[in-house]
Amino acid sequence: DTAVSQTPKYLVTQMGNDKSIKCEQNLGHDTMYWYKQDSKKFLKIMFSYNNKELIINETVPNRFSPKSPDKAHLNLHINSLELGDSAVYFCASSQEFSDTERTEAFFGQGTRLTVV
């Protein structure tokens, strides 16, 4: 029973195309994230949503647009794909109960995006 699932696992596409990555969590968490992991394995936060509302947008190009139809889903749409967008994209979720009680982030299996 997968807690955080992303589709697809692999995505190969040409420059200029538009693509989407879907993410769903069945943990009942309020917060969801998108991270980008580059070729050097560095994990950089892109977006964070809490109860469908955007709370963090880390200077990501406008070509990246997250969409949260409900708190269990956070999809990532990318327009006009560029070579530099090639990376592994991770979706994650967590729950904050109070200032002193918070879960860790649970991650999806990642989507390897290759732009050619």
Next chain:
Amino acid sequence: AQTVTQSQPEMSVQEAETVTLSCTYDTSENNYYLFWYKQPPSRQMILVIRQEAYKQQNATENRFSVNFQKAAKSFSLKISDSQLGDTAMYFCAFNGNKLVFGAGTILRVKS
């Protein structure tokens, strides 16, 4: 800004030996969480251990333990009795108002 620094890009250890991975962080927050995640070649992100900043006692999970020094903003991971399956990239992470990761340390366990 919150930053996490892992100063060891790569580490090696013999099977059954002990190894310590370093992590320091910078924050002005008082309530936060710290984590170590493991990423094996399968690329799945796996939680190894977590530490709440308000707890003075160091967290322990079987062979994994941390040395949390809040004043020094240090959070190192000790792996005892290293196993071949521990070979992976290890990320230190800080969660205050957002979850920030260090650059990672590649750990290789040799037989």
